[in-house]
Amino acid sequence: MSIFPKISLRLEVEKYLKEGFMNKEVVSALGKQEAERRFETLLNHLSHPPSFTTVRVNTHLASVQHVKNLLLDELRKQFNGLSVPILQHPDLQDVLLIPIIGPRRNIKKQQCEAVVGAQCGNAVLRGAHVYVPGIVSASKFMKAGDVISVYSDIKGKCKKGAKEFDGTKVFLGNGISELSRKEIFNGLPELKGIGIRMTEPIYLSPSFDNVLPNYLFLQNLPSAVVTHVLDPQPGEKILDLCAAPGGKTTHIAALMRDQGEVIALDKISNKVEKIKQNALLLGLNSIKAFCFDGTKALKLDMVKDAEGKPPFLRESFDRILLDAPCSGMGQRPNMACSWTLKEVTSYQPLQRKLFTVAVELLKPGGVLVYSTCTITLAENEEQVAWALATFPCLQLQPQEPQIGGEGMMGAGLSSEQLKQLQRFDPSVVPVRDTDIASLGDARIEDMIWLANKDCIGFFIAKFIKCKST
Numbered sequence: 507m508s509i510f511p512k513i514s515l516r517l518e519v520e521k522y523l524k525e526g527f528m529n530k531e532v533v534s535a536l537g538k539q540e541a542e543r544r545f546e547t548l549l550n551h552l553s554h555p556p557s558f559t560t561v562r563v564n565t566h567l568a569s570v571q572h573v574k575n576l577l578l579d580e581l582r583k584q585f586n587g588l589s590v591p592i593l594q595h596p597d598l599q600d601v602l603l604i605p606i607i608g609p610r611r612n613i614k615k616q617q618c619e620a621v622v623g624a625q626c627g628n629a630v631l632r633g634a635h636v637y638v639p640g641i642v643s644a645s646k647f648m649k650a651g652d653v654i655s656v657y658s659d660i661k662g663k664c665k666k667g668a669k670e671f672d673g674t675k676v677f678l679g680n681g682i683s684e685l686s687r688k689e690i691f692n693g694l695p696e697l698k699g700i701g702i703r704m705t706e707p708i709y710l711s712p713s714f715d716n717v718l719p720n721y722l723f724l725q726n727l728p729s730a731v732v733t734h735v736l737d738p739q740p741g742e743k744i745l746d747l748c749a750a751p752g753g754k755t756t757h758i759a760a761l762m763r764d765q766g767e768v769i770a771l772d773k774i775s776n777k778v779e780k781i782k783q784n785a786l787l788l789g790l791n792s793i794k795a796f797c798f799d800g801t802k803a804l805k806l807d808m809v810k811d812a813e814g815k816p817p818f819l820r821e822s823f824d825r826i827l828l829d830a831p832c833s834g835m836g837q838r839p840n841m842a843c844s845w846t847l848k849e850v851t852s853y854q855p856l857q858r859k860l861f862t863v864a865v866e867l868l869k870p871g872g873v874l875v876y877s878t879c880t881i882t883l884a885e886n887e888e889q890v891a892w893a894l895a896t897f898p899c900l901q902l903q904p905q906e907p908q909i910g911g912e913g914m915m916g917a918g919l920s921s922e923q924l925k926q927l928q929r930f931d932p933s934v935v936p937v938r939d940t941d942i943a944s945l946g947d948a949r950i951e952d953m954i955w956l957a958n959k960d961c962i963g964f965f966i967a968k969f970i971k972c973k974s975t
Contacts, residue, residue: 608709627658633711728964750777836963
């Protein structure tokens with residue numbers, strides 16, 4: 507049952523999204539009422555966290571069973587002896603699923619309050635503690651050790667350092683302050699540690715702050731599906747065109763048993779450093795990360811570059827992952843998005859530039875996987891229709907594993923083509939409450955089904971390049 511209102515969007519953005527979800531093809535197939543109901547359900551889901559926390563095991567360093575045992579011990583400590591099951595995904599053997607308990611509706615609100623930014627609030631709903639940079643406001647007399655109620659300023663209206671805030675805020679649960687108000691706001695600018703340790707969050711979800719960092723990578727379920735769909739093989743040369751922070755890059759290297767070459771590109775230098783840190787942490791040596799703009803990754807002259815740095819010659823890669831920059835409208839929880847329509851629609855041209863480069867860099871017979879963490883028709887199915895019309899050398903491929911639903915109608919793709927796509931749409935299940943008692947009675951098959959459905963909004967398409975361009 508919903509505990510938060512639906513995601514708050516600018517009117518122009520909501521109208522744009524609704525037009526996509528209620529296009530002629532969809533309305534003709536489902537009827538206007540059902541299409542509208544599904545759209546409203548989706549907006550409601552986006553403001554709530556998924557039903558499961560998903561972690562990927564670094565199989566390069568340890569077995570799934572070994573890591574699962576370590577994680578069970580860790581969760582017992584975190585949840586004060588409470589026994590929460592950890593499930594191994596049957597189709598993604600390196601993925602573990604932990605059900606989220608909540609929403610817990612009987613938490614007593616405290617007089618002492620702290621307000622955090624929306625991004626920090628979203629992280630808290632998925633198990634994080636509150637770090638000092640995320641705190642926007644705190645009650646006048648807040649001291650270290652106080653029990654305080656934590657709220658999210660979902661619309662970004664609270665002034666930094668305010669003593670109280672009466673604007674739109676959402677209750678996230680209670681925690682214990684590690685610092686006083688004075689230390690938080692008059693302290694050293696480099697204070698970056700935990701400011702509030704969450705003890706009674708509305709959604710009880712494990713914290714992965716420095717938990718088994720060599721063995722686990724916190725990753726949404728569809729993000730783990732993508733790499734399995736790419737199906738990298740030992741000895742291949744693979745390109746991750748927009749790679750930061752490296753979750754999929756490191757997954758590619760692990761599935762290849764760290765044999766071969768994984769090139770990771772991102773145009774923001776501190777994000778590239780993050781990829782390198784993650785590769786080091788997970789003990790993966792096959793990854794080479796470069797700070798480079800993916801739209802310029804194709805080498806236009808034919809002079810051979812012996813160093814293996816970007817830009818690259820045509821047809822250099824066996825497989826390419828284009829996890830494209832996107833409007834991110836599938837991320838959860840997200841209670842408010844202040845983006846303008848211009849910002850939301852700005853990604854389609856960039857995605858096409860990157861896609862064109864990817865097609866040129868792919869060897870004949872090679873595989874290209876395109877993915878986004880958004881729900882718009884323009885960035886997903888419309889891009890597939892455009893790609894098939896623009897590049898006769900590409901063929902759409904069935905995906906393995908197929909965990910999401912088929913693609914959405916409205917871009918002129920055939921029903922056969924839509925079946926070859928994966929669209930993860932959380933609106934297909936109702937928002938639900940999960941408590942410890944219901945977990946004890948639940949069948950494993952039902953829990954896996956729920957984890958597959960109630961995740962973030964996401965899209966995957968897989969192509970094969972039949973002949974040289």
